[in-house]
Amino acid sequence: MANVPEDLQYSKDHEWIKVEGDIGTIGITDHAQNSLGDVVYVELPKVGESFSAHEAFGSVESVKAVSEIFTPVSGQITEVNESLQDEPEKVNNDPYGAAWMIRIRLSNRGEVDSLLSAAEYEDFTKAESE
Amino acid sequence: MRYIPNSPDERAEMLQVVGLGSAEELFSSIPADLLLRAPLNTPAALSEIELLAGFEETAGRNRAARRPSFLGAGAYSHYSPTIVDHLIQRSEFFTAYTPYQPEISQGTLQVIFEFQTLVCQLTGMEVANASMYDGSTALAEAVLMAERVTRRQKVVVSESVHPEYLEVISTYVQHAGIELQRLGFDAATGQTAPAALSLLDERTAALVVQSPNFFGCIEDINALAERAHSVGALLVVCVTEAASFGLLRPPGASGADIVVAEGQSFGIPLSFGGPYLGLFATRERYARQIPGRLVGEAVDKEGRRGFVLTLATREQHIRREKATSNICTNEGLIALAATIYLETMGPTGVREVAMQCAQKAAYAARRIGGIEGFTLPFNAPRFNEFIVRAPSEANALLSRLAAERNITGGLALSRYYRDRPNDFLVCVTETNSRAEIDALAEGLAALTR
Numbered sequence: 001m002a003n004v005p006e007d008l009q010y011s012k013d014h015e016w017i018k019v020e021g022d023i024g025t026i027g028i029t030d031h032a033q034n035s036l037g038d039v040v041y042v043e044l045p046k047v048g049e050s051f052s053a054h055e056a057f058g059s060v061e062s063v064k065a066v067s068e069i070f071t072p073v074s075g076q077i078t079e080v081n082e083s084l085q086d087e088p089e090k091v092n093n094d095p096y097g098a099a100w101m102i103r104i105r106l107s108n109r110g111e112v113d114s115l116l117s118a119a120e121y122e123d124f125t126k127a128e129s130e
Numbered sequence: 131m132r133y134i135p136n137s138p139d140e141r142a143e144m145l146q147v148v149g150l151g152s153a154e155e156l157f158s159s160i161p162a163d164l165l166l167r168a169p170l171n172t173p174a175a176l177s178e179i180e181l182l183a184g185f186e187e188t189a190g191r192n193r194a195a196r197r198p199s200f201l202g203a204g205a206y207s208h209y210s211p212t213i214v215d216h217l218i219q220r221s222e223f224f225t226a227y228t229p230y231q232p233e234i235s236q237g238t239l240q241v242i243f244e245f246q247t248l249v250c251q252l253t254g255m256e257v258a259n260a261s262m263y264d265g266s267t268a269l270a271e272a273v274l275m276a277e278r279v280t281r282r283q284k285v286v287v288s289e290s291v292h293p294e295y296l297e298v299i300s301t302y303v304q305h306a307g308i309e310l311q312r313l314g315f316d317a318a319t320g321q322t323a324p325a326a327l328s329l330l331d332e333r334t335a336a337l338v339v340q341s342p343n344f345f346g347c348i349e350d351i352n353a354l355a356e357r358a359h360s361v362g363a364l365l366v367v368c369v370t371e372a373a374s375f376g377l378l379r380p381p382g383a384s385g386a387d388i389v390v391a392e393g394q395s396f397g398i399p400l401s402f403g404g405p406y407l408g409l410f411a412t413r414e415r416y417a418r419q420i421p422g423r424l425v426g427e428a429v430d431k432e433g434r435r436g437f438v439l440t441l442a443t444r445e446q447h448i449r450r451e452k453a454t455s456n457i458c459t460n461e462g463l464i465a466l467a468a469t470i471y472l473e474t475m476g477p478t479g480v481r482e483v484a485m486q487c488a489q490k491a492a493y494a495a496r497r498i499g500g501i502e503g504f505t506l507p508f509n510a511p512r513f514n515e516f517i518v519r520a521p522s523e524a525n526a527l528l529s530r531l532a533a534e535r536n537i538t539g540g541l542a543l544s545r546y547y548r549d550r551p552n553d554f555l556v557c558v559t560e561t562n563s564r565a566e567i568d569a570l571a572e573g574l575a576a577l578t579r
Contacts, residue, residue: 066443066452
């Protein structure tokens with residue numbers, strides 16, 4: 001059973017976000033890393049780039065496939081996790097911690113309200129796999 | 131009849147199963163008045179001896195093929211050692227396709243790995259792919275790659291790039307949301323005009339140049355790289371005459387970010403324009419954006435060296451519409467020929483070919499430039515091609531040279547540049563003898579006297 005921490009919010013694209021003030025920290029879920037398999041490369045944007053909600057901000061490459069990663073909210077990148085360049089396996093080992101991917105300055109706080117709670121995301125992944 | 135794979139007995143059995151008496155009954159639905167009841171109006175069959183004699187007679191009428199030729203402009207007449215054709219016809223190699231289960235074909239993958247290594251050495255780059263269709267499509271793919279790397283949509287292309295390459299780029303990008311801007315060339319040097327570089331801005335994905343360019347002029351790659359990099363754009367360098375790698379500094383050593391080339395000069399016959407060979411190389415940091423196939427070196431579970439397809443997750447069969455390119459193959463047999471050519475010639479041989487090309491071209495330029503009424507309009511350094519300005523219309527002059535002197539003297543620029551009716555492009559390679567060059571110069575002088 002995939003790990004879904006209570007204190008995060010989720011998107012239907014299988015990203016998690018933790019909002020503190022107007023900064024959101026974003027990564028991919030345990031369910032997502034599990035489906036991808038061994039991650040060998042993470043491509044991330046540059047600090048200062050802007051994205052709108054549901055736009056691809058990078059990609060995760062596993063031994064099986066390359067998948068795009070989408071930001072659940074609009075905003076400007078304030079920080080990216082450079083350590084994933086050398087240690088992409090963190091995405092498999094610690095998707096909610098050491099493998100956070102970007103920090104983004106939210107341009108529309110309202111978008112957060114439409115995201116899924118932990119319980120809703122669990123239901124969503126269950127429904128998806130049925 | 132001997133090529134019909136089933137025997138008369140088998141055919142009779144099949145007819146029996148479907149309930150027919152003869153094969154003709156299969157066509158009974160065709161109205162009788164439409165059937166041809168006479169023999170076909172074709173010549174009688176020839177014996178092999180007669181057939182060969184007939185072909186030889188026809189081939190003998192092809193005078194242009196045996197004329198001394200000074201045509202270049204993207205397709206070059208170089209000598210190819212006999213070993214190239216001999217080895218590529220070995221049955222182990224004689225397929226143009228990367229196999230569908232690639233790792234079973236270690237020999238094919240090793241050849242491609244060696245080919246990629248040679249391309250890196252020639253271009254001065256860090257990673258090369260398994261080849262593209264030809265130089266022009268490789269250049270178009272480089273433009274698309276620059277857009278992916280920089281996420282910018284404007285590409286600035288020098289007009290001294292081969293006009294047909296420019297057309298291929300236009301075709302590739304016309305529906306890709308990429309805006310092409312053309313950059314003029316300097317009328318005195320023939321190089322990309324420094325003033326026009328003001329077109330480069332923060333929206334520019336790449337500056338695209340060719341060197342030696344379409345007029346044979348060698349571009350100042352260092353300066354162009356500096357200008358491109360100053361706005362965060364990539365410098366894409368295209369080479370149509372790969373023999374120049376033997377003498378000129380590799381573009382990678384001068385700051386190019388993507389180097390593409392037409393590899394036909396490396397042992398590939400002219401063959402009326404194809405199949406040719408696209409070389410594609412870039413920096414390792416852009417490896418994930420490189421189009422096409424890549425072969426990598428690996429070790430198997432027992433620690434033995436082996437070769438694999440690398441980064442295949444970027445390719446179309448896995449990544450669908452997000453793939454780096456829709457090319458899922460390479461020019462396998464042609465890349466093999468180029469690999470054998472380069473490994474046979476070695477660094478010394480490749481340099482010797484380049485030296486001969488450059489020196490013979492310099493001699494030809496001096497001879498032709500010294501004829502009364504003829505000038506060489508561009509003064510930039512050159513390799514083995516140069517523009518000549520004749521005292522009269524170049525097209526007519528070259529036609530007379532062919533008809534009256536049996537020499538193909540070059541390519542009239544009016545085909546691409548209507549404002550240059552008297553200019554033509556001359557190419558000299560190691561296959562042109564001094565006597566041929568002298569005959570060219572004497573012919574031009576005599577016909578304009």
